[in-house]
Amino acid sequence: MLMNRMETVLVNSPPRRWLQRYEARVLTALGGRTPGARVAELGCGSGYGTRLILDEFGAARVDAVDLDPAMISRARHRLRRHTGRAHLARGSATDLRSAFHDVGGGQNGTYDAVFDFAIIHHIPNWREALDEVARVLKPGGRFFFDEVTATALARPTYQVLFDHPSEDRFTAGEFLHELSRHGLDVGERWRTRIGGDYLLGVATRQ
Template identity: 75%
Template sequence: MLMNRMESRLIDSPPRRLVQRFEVARLSSLGGRTPGARVAELGCGPGYGTKLILDVFGAATVDAVDLDPAMIAKAAGRLARYQGRVNLAEGSATDLAAAFAAFDGGQDGHYDAVFDFAVIHHIPRWRNALAEVARVLQPGGRFFFTEVTAAALARPSYQKLFDHPTEDRFTAGEFLAELAGHGLDVGDMWRTYIGGDYLLGAATRLTTRGETDA
């Protein structure tokens, strides 16, 4: 679902960019960098996370999707200097093949890494989004995520300021268990913050479900 006006402003603000730099530092310490990688990003927003994927993680290319055409327009402006390295698409994170069809992205095993900067908790069918992550990642590929859990979304401040799906919200444990069910192995590459409100980590796509890479 689309963010409301308050959250749309917040994600393109200096405080959010500061937090995102902290998140990226923690993610790279857990899951490593992705030099030369072909990457997909779920919910690019105004494109600052995309920029960090290119500059800090060292990705070669990023295919980024967002539901909001206004965010796509902002991201296009911010990322103009990365011409040829970024493809932006309006569409759903639950159907990357359709979203990325114009540039032949979103195929099975197409990406070395997928990034989620606090987007999946906005998706009512969040389990479908994680299934899509597993589908498009190649074996050994990594899924980097930061997420907001049900504990945070239940707080009065969140309910007053922001709009989120009201049903089937996930705890940190439920999110991690769903990853495992799709062959995404987190191991000890995850952390929670502020009483379990926020979840951050990196998962590796197994060769097949239940097996580790040789």
């Protein structure tokens, strides 16, 4: 589901970039860096997270997808100096084979890591995105996630300011349960923030 105007403005703002640097530090503390890795990024937005994955996590290459063509254009501009290391595609996180078909990405067991910076809660059938994460990760590959839970989405600020799917949202516990059902082992490598509103963690593909 696409973001509304208010969320688009916020996601493209300096405070979001500051927050995303903080999230990247938490994820690194929980799951380490990804030097030399081939990575898929779900819902890359304006590409700031893609740049962090390349420059801070040390990935060799990122295949990034977003539903919104305007965000893909922004990401292309942001990553213009990373030619050959970032492939940006318009498509859905629920069908990575189609999104990355032109670069041979999105096949079973292609990636060393998958990143989700605050996007799966935008997907109505969010379990299908986890199907894809589990399918495209190599055994031992890592899933880095930073999610907005049903607890946050029920708050008046979220209800008034933003548009999200209204049904079947997940709590932190439900998301963690679904990871383990998909063979994504998170163990103790997860944290919540602000009373369960936000969930960050790193799971390993069994």
